[in-house]
Amino acid sequence: MSNKITDIDMRIMKLLSKNARLTYKELAEILGTTRQRISRRTDKLERNGVILKYTVIPNYDVLGYVHVILGITVKPSVDLDEVLNVLKEDENIKIIQRSLGSHSLVLHIVGPKDMKELEKIISEVSKKIPGIDKLDITFVTETVKFEVL
Amino acid sequence: MSNKITDIDMRIMKLLSKNARLTYKELAEILGTTRQRISRRTDKLERNGVILKYTVIPNYDVLGYVHVILGITVKPSVDLDEVLNVLKEDENIKIIQRSLGSHSLVLHIVGPKDMKELEKIISEVSKKIPGIDKLDITFVTETVKFEVL
Numbered sequence: 001m002s003n004k005i006t007d008i009d010m011r012i013m014k015l016l017s018k019n020a021r022l023t024y025k026e027l028a029e030i031l032g033t034t035r036q037r038i039s040r041r042t043d044k045l046e047r048n049g050v051i052l053k054y055t056v057i058p059n060y061d062v063l064g065y066v067h068v069i070l071g072i073t074v075k076p077s078v079d080l081d082e083v084l085n086v087l088k089e090d091e092n093i094k095i096i097q098r099s100l101g102s103h104s105l106v107l108h109i110v111g112p113k114d115m116k117e118l119e120k121i122i123s124e125v126s127k128k129i130p131g132i133d134k135l136d137i138t139f140v141t142e143t144v145k146f147e148v149l
Numbered sequence: 150m151s152n153k154i155t156d157i158d159m160r161i162m163k164l165l166s167k168n169a170r171l172t173y174k175e176l177a178e179i180l181g182t183t184r185q186r187i188s189r190r191t192d193k194l195e196r197n198g199v200i201l202k203y204t205v206i207p208n209y210d211v212l213g214y215v216h217v218i219l220g221i222t223v224k225p226s227v228d229l230d231e232v233l234n235v236l237k238e239d240e241n242i243k244i245i246q247r248s249l250g251s252h253s254l255v256l257h258i259v260g261p262k263d264m265k266e267l268e269k270i271i272s273e274v275s276k277k278i279p280g281i282d283k284l285d286i287t288f289v290t291e292t293v294k295f296e297v298l
Contacts, residue, residue, distance in 0.1 A: 005211065019203055146201055
């Protein structure tokens with residue numbers, strides 16, 4: 001098998017993106033193939049990093065958390081690789097994405113609802129990033145739609 | 150059972166956030182409880198909307214897509230509910246989040262790598278939103294870390 005994404009891979013990905021708890025048996029039935037083939041293709045998708053993770057999308061508010069997105073623009077001279085290694089270790093930062101355009105870094109923080117505590121966390125995170133040009137802070141209040149593929 | 154999030158709920162959520170494909174049997178073994186209790190709590194978390202979705206986090210690049218985040222600020226007079234109903238129907242928009250702070254709306258688009266086509270999609274999306282004050286366009290180039298809880 002090559003590293004190419006096949007038609008069956010794409011269909012498996014779309015089904016799992018809608019429900020990551022579908023069993024190989026259920027996937028095989030829906031796609032009219034064998035459990036063995038699904039297992040083989042899925043293993044490959046995991047190994048090749050096409051599937052980064054199977055996860056749950058929670059309602060943070062009900063769990064007692066606040067979901068904050070930091071859109072960060074750094075000066076062009078900053079070595080992001082070094083910064084990322086430090087940020088990865090920070091347990092308050094759940095998602096780290098490198099990016100181009102308005103922001104060079106997108107960080108997601110899942111923190112306490114207490115604004116004083118949250119301010120402290122955001123301040124500590126931003127101190128770890130040298131050469132910040134712009135910092136956009138966005139508080140997610142409601143997830144209206146969440147699809148992946 | 151009340152709507153309160155119990156300690157076992159939180160532990161189930163954390164385990165599922167790390168691997169949404171864990172079976173009830175596996176969850177029960179890790180948490181030292183019964184399959185029946187896991188099933189009952191999980192059903193409840195789904196019904197109450199604490200679990201919005203079980204999904205897969207893909208490497209969009211390998212699948213041939215570009216992942217774009219639009220951070221949108223609208224004028225205070227805009228009725229967002231009306232706008233959201235229109236945006237929800239747009240298949241190019243995968244994630245829609247209401248927010249406070251730098252942006253009043255965060256949209257995720259998963260689109261083609263062809264920049265001409267992508268420009269058309271972004272332009273069509275922004276036309277559906279009246280009273281845009283600011284539009285930040287961020288292209289995700291790499292997901293360095295992805296955790297949920």
